[in-house]
Amino acid sequence: MRIALMRIAECLPAWRWRRPQGVARPFIVLSLLVLLAGLASVLLGAGEVGPGRAIAVLLGGGDAEARFVVGSLRLPRTLIGIAVGVALGVSGALLQAMTRNPLAEPGLLGVSAGSAFAVALALLLGASAATLRVSAAQLGALVGCLCVLSVVRMRGVGSDPIRLVLAGAAFSALLASFTSLLLLFDQRAADEIRFWVIGSLSGRRIDDLIAVLPSLLVAGVIVLAIARPLAALALGERVASGLGHRPARVRLLVILAVSLLVGAATAIAGPIAFVGLVVPFAARALAGPDIRRALWLCVPLGPLMVVSADVLSRLLVAPSEMPLGVLTAICGAPVLVAVVRARRMPTL
């Protein structure tokens, strides 16, 4: 433990408490937008309680039903949406920077599918405690990440962004069919997991969020520590070594952070695709190519996308709800097509 701490402390001088230039204003604007979306998420819903009654609750009044709906259903849901958005957005940006591939995304590359498979396996073996589910999801995500890394290191594939995505899609499909296979074995697990597999924020409790908070914090510390080496790594492995960073170690830390983040997000909300693609894409468009600035912007952009998609998913087909994963896929797939169709594939 002490050695590990010293190792992290070794990294620290490389990372100074200096805010990247020029992201303060978009960061603040986006954070305000996230607040607005969160407010909308608390006020609007598919059920009976409308904005008027919800405002009454927020002002301290309101009837018992409205208080229950707002306090116990919508508020946790909004908070969970924010956490999931941050985790998925940041992990997407990290993966893209590490693989130097604008299409790398936890959902597309099979990281989410890995953790979904691990959770299904854990449920099948009899686990049901929330913490166990989180660690299973994170382990699965770690394995998925390691697969991605080994594919990237393979000659010829890593340099071709589209081939990596194809391999990821094939890997995801394979894992998804394994997951359905597991679900066929066990009706109980299937019932428990059916809505979770699609990816949704409905019916999640605040305990789930508390269970994953420690790992989110650890991942946050890791991300702060590796932002600067990662930016150097974007210039190529040799440049990064020349600047005094250790590419292998940075990569391992990235993988650790990504699997903590994706595992946590998947454990709460199920596999939600395309957030990790769209958010870094928008962040780069706003902040330019520097990974540190893009990472800062991913922090508000992720929740903005997830929470507003969640609000829409409640309103579009009211009185029922549609799964969040459906809406993010409908928003995200066109972005994927647009990136692919760009005449010159941007390499990171």
Place this chain on the structure above:
Amino acid sequence: MHDRTLDIPQLSDEVRVPAPPGSWRLAWRWPVAEPRWASVLVERRSVIANLLLTVVLLLSSLMYLAVGSVVLGPLELLAVLRGEGDMVAAFMVHELRLPRLTAAWLTGAAFAVAGCLMQTLARNRLATPGIIGIDNGATAFAVASVVGISVSLAPPAMALMGAATAAAITFGLAVGGGTRGYRFIVAGIGVGAVFGAITQLLLARVGIDTANAAYPWTIGTLNARPANAMVVLAVGLAIGLLLAMWLSRSLSLMRFSDAVAQGLGIVIQRRRWQVLTVSVLLTGLAVAVAGPVGMVGLIGPEIARSLSSRRGVPIIGSALAGALVMVLSDLVGRVLLAPIELPVGIVTAVVGGPWLLWILLRPASRNLV
């Protein structure tokens, strides 16, 4: 008149043009007033491959009929097939297993031929209808008609429309970059993701019972095969196979560059449309019967290509190999975890997924067909 050296009348019994090595020349005399000779060259290797596939397919079909929750011995099966044997076994074979076997044959052949056509057209073995999102489009539309968009059109018609829509979108998006290379396929993956999401959305809106009933169908199974869709598929497959064989000659030239094919007298644009239409037709009709069974369109043509000669486009071989893959996968799915029945789509995905990864990741990847 007789100054041309290779005129048809010279191909009489006396002067025979020897067949090129590795092929047979089948010659016959038209039984008309003035006898004319006609001949075709068949590739020896392809004939052997197709015969082999047929034998294996027949054997595995017999096994399919015999094995299940009740296992019949070979003699029993023969008796039942001849119309004898006891009532229970006869009912089981004739009413339960035989229709399902027919469905496996038809859908497997349709998926594989559609895959073979699309792969050859795109000059990329990954460009099967399942991967570029056409399956998903067909499924979304068919699910829409099953779960009741108030006007309930027949699922086969809706599946066809869905397949056509998805194909139109994918190819429309690919107009700039051409149908070659990986970009086109990733665009197809995006289109497929959108249609997959729409299917989920439709299933999320209906009651739990309807959703449960539709769930196996979204992964691909031979369990819930609509009778009218089967008839439509049988007719469509017959037409599609004939069209595909007619197109295969041009296709085998279109495997070269566009310029070469054009120089050899092929109207590329028109042929492309025809091939695409046949492929979409077969995919849509097969999805209406079995749902999106993935990977058959990838594995079937792959087996056929590795067995038959490299010269032609193995349409018949693909159909046979696809039917074989489907029969074996469904057999495994029925038997492996009995009494639970695995949907055939899961079996093919588990088998085909690693294969797909291997194609993508092996070092000397020869991705063009």
